[in-house]
Amino acid sequence: MLKITAAQLNFTIGDMAGNVVKMIAAADKAWADQSDLVVFSELSLTAYYPADLLEEDGFMDRVEAGLQQLLLASRQIPALYWVVGLPVRLRTPGKKLGNALYVLKDGQVVLEYAKQLLPTYNIFDERRHFEPGADVARVLRIRDMQVGMLICEDGWNDGGLDYAINPFERLRDAAPDLVVSINASPSHIGKRELRHQIFSDASRRHQLPILYVNQIGGHDQLVYDGASFAVEPQAGVVFEAGRFTEDVTTLQFESGRFLTLAGDAPAAVPALGLTTMAFYRQQIVLGLRDYARRCGFSRAVIGSSGGIDSALTLALAAEALGAANVTAITMPSRFSSAGSVDDSAILCRNLGIELRCHPIVELVATFTAGFEAAFGQPLQGVSLENLQARARGTILMEYSNSFGHLLLTTGNKSEISVGYCTLYGDTNGGLGLIGDLYKTEVFALSRHLNEAAGREVIPVAIIDKPPSAELAPGQKDEDSLPPYPVLDELLKLLIEGRRLASDEYENASAFVATLSGQPEGRALIARIKGMIARNEYKRRQAPPIIRLRARAFGSGRQMPIAAKFN
Known part of the structure; x- marks a missing residue:
């Protein structure tokens, strides 16, 4: 023996x-x-x-x-x-x-x-x-x-x-x-x-x-x-x-x-382990806890937009580091809805997290006036939208530098895939917790946290609201992107392919095959492929992302920036 x-x-x-x-x-x-x-x-x-x-x-x-x-x-x-x-x-x-x-x-x-x-x-x-x-x-x-x-x-x-x-x-x-x-x-x-x-x-x-x-x-x-x-x-x-x-x-x-x-014989080992959402939760919590500890951080700061991505990031950070060690900052602009600010307050109250407010209205006005004075034309469109994200990113980095908090980014895999993020703005930070979760999975994990807690940790108002960056009047994500259930099936096949679990691969393949049978579907597939390729340079500059799936952005997907992809 x-x-x-x-x-x-x-x-x-x-x-x-x-x-x-x-x-x-x-x-x-x-x-x-x-x-x-x-x-x-x-x-x-x-x-x-x-x-x-x-x-x-x-x-x-x-x-x-x-x-x-x-x-x-x-x-x-x-x-x-x-x-x-x-x-x-x-x-x-x-x-x-x-x-x-x-x-x-x-x-x-x-x-x-x-x-x-x-x-x-x-x-x-x-x-x-x-x-x-x-x-x-x-x-x-x-x-x-x-x-x-x-x-x-x-x-x-x-x-x-x-x-x-x-x-x-x-x-x-x-x-x-x-x-x-x-x-x-x-x-x-x-x-x-x-x-x-x-x-x-x-x-x-x-x-x-x-x-x-x-x-x-x-x-x-x-x-x-x-x-x-x-x-x-x-x-x-x-x-x-x-x-x-x-x-x-x-x-x-x-x-x-x-x-x-x-x-004695050891306890029986179940064939299936954790559910998918329970696995995601434990993987992210341990990943953040060890990353922060090994890098010398005990506290984290997160920009709270009142949206689902920042809400989930805040909830996971509170679980990993303790609510007393997490700070949320809301940074309303002239396009921010009152509901978003109110939702941030309710969320942070539910989590026991301190919420600070730093409006960006005057900052953005100063930058836009300066731009027009220097260059002879008004700042508008995407440039103005990105300015707001960069103003917020700067404020968050100021807080991180001043108080020693680890800044956590809040981008999900769907948005990162197609470049729906701003360099030096919402990509600022030291670690991304949900960057390997597709948007549909962000919603699912948020619901899972509420179910596991037996209460509204993340307000249902946040989960149910249409996703929006709130960088322009009445803006919604679906104004420039297909609905997330459509986008995510496309992205799974284009990014992970055969590395998907067999059922996911079959579902995504069947979905994309149906799209391919229609002219508008083929055009959408080509458009999303182009968006993934064009935004490689953003992903190369983004912070590391906790890996949850078989192929995550980072070392597990090494693609050239300057290349022809068709």
């Missing part, structure tokens, strides 16, 4: 000293549970992913100093094996680093394994820094069991679709009793179920039990949800750790089965 501790921890990129402290605390708990083996996530010593920090002078020296601390700590628990992920220096041709797994015991490295499959797609770019490991299986005998090792992507190619090498085949030939896979698998909608499917299939095909240990936490755009799990060949997923939370759990492994520390 083996006792194995899965240490699912929230590491900070580059904080080797802090990460070592977390790992030692988890190892102490493992030893208190009389565990034989404690398993940490991929690149646990540095956290995933250090990117070009790996090339900074002194970074690898600090990695190696952290490793020495872990080796020293392992001498204090001489019978415990530690599975640790870290970058290591190579002395072979090619890239000078490897993405490695070390097993430590009693002050020694007793096994080394280098990741063979280095993802270079979507948000991943490991081949930029690492050299692939050798096509070999690494197995270590612990007590009376053979334990095989994998690192993340090495376990995702059992279907042989993406790489010529399948590390699972080597492990099968080595005939371990158990496979330990260390991972840094970022979360998006449907990712948990995809992990379960891939590793359950591999476990059954090769008759190998698998313990999958994942990282958690928010790192810039990416959020890692944890949800580490154990798989048995016949039973499938039999254990799952907490999701969106740290979790250090010790399991027993005997006769091919995972059991609790008490020797």
Whole structure:
């Protein structure tokens, strides 16, 4: 029998000293549970992913100093094996680093394994820094069991679709009793179920039990949800750790089965996890909380327009940081409706958030007069509309600079896609919470928050009002955009395509096929394609967006600005 501790921890990129402290605390708990083996996530010593920090002078020296601390700590628990992920220096041709797994015991490295499959797609770019490991299986005998090792992507190619090498085949030939896979698998909608499917299939095909240990936490755009799990060949997923939370759990492994520390079968694991809206909520809250904490912010500021986007952003920020740490600023112009200002007040009262008012009427008047005096013509049309957004963006940045608040942007994926946003105005800020939510999903998540709270957190008046930037008299979003249910189906297919969940892809494909059968539909599709392409330069300058879906703007969608798209 083996006792194995899965240490699912929230590491900070580059904080080797802090990460070592977390790992030692988890190892102490493992030893208190009389565990034989404690398993940490991929690149646990540095956290995933250090990117070009790996090339900074002194970074690898600090990695190696952290490793020495872990080796020293392992001498204090001489019978415990530690599975640790870290970058290591190579002395072979090619890239000078490897993405490695070390097993430590009693002050020694007793096994080394280098990741063979280095993802270079979507948000991943490991081949930029690492050299692939050798096509070999690494197995270590612990007590009376053979334990095989994998690192993340090495376990995702059992279907042989993406790489010529399948590390699972080597492990099968080595005939371990158990496979330990260390991972840094970022979360998006449907990712948990995809992990379960891939590793359950591999476990059954090769008759190998698998313990999958994942990282958690928010790192810039990416959020890692944890949800580490154990798989048995016949039973499938039999254990799952907490999701969106740290979790250090010790399991027993005997006769091919995972059991609790008490020797019982673990609680049944539901096939489906969180609902879509519950997932979005937890992903955004953890993403903001960790982004703010790691960047040194404890408070946030948001421009409150009285519209649905800023309302949802305020509600999520209050949940992540606490209402007392969130400030809303309403900035009415001569085009702002009284209802919008009143709705902002009701919203902030519901949330317990301070609302400040800074009108922009005089500011805009001064700018327009100055423009006409300097250039001989009045400021009007889009230029005047954008001026209002930029005046608001400037006020918000003044507040951020003066009081130390993190400014959160409020753009959604639909508007960002087609450039329905103003550079240096409503794109100002340090992080976008809802930039990977289509507008229809913004409405759905707002309703979900109200349902979960059992009250009107976000006033129904805000949810029900026709969307408007209120930058011109009587302006509505649908004056220049198709209705959002139409636009969103188009955008899903054009931006995410085959990366959509199967039902979403089928629905969007059928919808667009129907549009394509009509001349006005074909014209609309061409127009939206053009808007997406023309506004790439705006997205390139926008703040990072918390990733919720399989293809988000940012590192997961790399498009040229100066290009011909038809």
